[in-house]
Amino acid sequence: MRVRFGDETALAQAKHVSVQGLCKRYTGQKIDALHNVDLHIGHGEIFGIIGRSGAGKSSLIRCLNRLEDPSSGTVQVNGVDISRLSRDELVNWRRQTGMIFQHFNLLSAKTVRENIELPLRVAGIDRAQRRRKVDELLALVGLEAHQHAWPARLSGGQKQRVGIARALVHGPTLLLCDEATSALDPETTRSILALLRDINRMQGITIVLITHEMDVIHDLCHQVAVLEQGRIIEQGPVWQVYGDPRHETSRILLKPERHELPDSLASFFTTQPVSARSRPLFTLRYNGQAAVPPLADILAASGAETVLIESALEWVQGRQVGELLLLGTAGQPDINPQLASAVEVKGYVTFN
Incomplete structure (x- = not known):
């Protein structure tokens, strides 16, 4: 089933991947690497899973492609419990x-060219079909001019x-990305994210992306789940989690970077007013639920x-999500x- 992103009703009704009660404990370990994980990913979504090192991201994606079997719980893809697939059925499923x-x-x-073609050779696809498919994919990823190059001659992005x-040779409906951009520089990362976004839009492929990079979630994903110590601690639309993160880990990973007060203000900052000249320092937070008023209106009202x-x-x-820091008027x-x-008075600044 293919559903284009933008049809939110259809996405809500059509779940491509359903993970329920997923637990994974490795032999010899006393603590679950994954504990009671629930995820529901719609057809055509780009779903990001973010967490710090050791949060369980690699264990989760290995359960999603059944490189690891769960200790308990289920992973269903298009309603099929993949843990029940036979060896031959698993081979066919992985081609999708x-x-x-x-x-x-x-x-x-x-x-x-040979790297891209190899899975088709293994699957027994005839030569003419292989040639057409590889030509199509080379054009899609922009590597026609490099098709006869050796990997050692390529950049990281190439x-x-x-x-x-190579991941697209069998026309998959689901694409799993394991830290796909973490070895790349920022400019190359942006180009790879743009390519994945185009693939999702043109082909309606569901993408599940494991990452520890905030910008990847911000720039690419529709939905995000935050993983901490093997548990999902928060999930929802990216704008919602960015705009109003409920868990401390989410705030650390997803909120825009906050800077310290400039030195010119910090030396005059106090938590309480010290004189009639003390000016309040306001933080105005925006969680994406409503439009940010014009700055002129904000300044006029304060x-x-x-x-x-x-x-x-x-x-x-x-x-729009994030916050503004304002130095208000004394006596107001x-x-x-x-x-x-949300509006918060962070403290007061009193100039000499």
């Missing part, structure tokens, strides 16, 4: 499930493009001397709470 790896896993003794093309100290607003899935400690999702 592409996998992209962090370190590319290319064969150094084969050219770009190697990952080969990996993406006093004639109010100035903007810092803006940490950003667009996530077409919604209150600000209209309707100007933001």
Whole structure:
């Protein structure tokens, strides 16, 4: 089943991957690597799973492609419990499930074209079909000019493009990405994310992406789940989790970076007003639920001397989330709470 992102009703009704009560404990371990994990991923979604090192991300993706068997719980893909598949059924199922790896896993003794073609050879696809499919994929990932190059001659981004093309040879409906951009520089990462986004839009492939990189979730994913010590501690639309993270780990991983006060203010900062000249320092937070008012309106409502100290607003899935830091007017400690999702007085600044 193919559902294009944007049809939110259809996405809500059509679950491609359903994980229920998933637990994984390795032999000799006393603590679960995964504990009671529940995930439901719709057809055509790009679903990000983020967590710090050791959170259980690799264990989870290995259960999703059945490189590991769960200790308990189920993983269903299109309603099929993959733990019940026979060896032959598993081989056929994996051909409908592409996998992209962090370190590319290319064969150094084969050219770009041969690396992409290899899964088709193994599957017994005839030569003419192989040629057509590889030509199509080379064009898709932009590597026509490099098709006869050896992997050692490629950049990291080009190697990952080969990996993406190889993962798509059997026309999968599900694409699993294991830290697919963590070995790449920021500019190359952006190009790979753009390619994955195009593949999702053009082909409707469901993408499940494991990462520890905040920007990957921000720039690519529709939904996100935060994994901590083998448990899902938070999940939802990316804009919602970014705009109003409920767990400390989520705030650390997903919130825009916050800076310390400038030195010019920090030396005059106190938690309580010390004189009539003390000016309140406000934080206005926005969680994406409503539009951010014009800055002129915010400044006008908070006093004639109010100035903007810092803006940490950003667009996530077409919604503005983040916060503004304002230095208010002395003698006017209150600000209209309707100007933001939440208003907080952080302290006071009193200039000599």
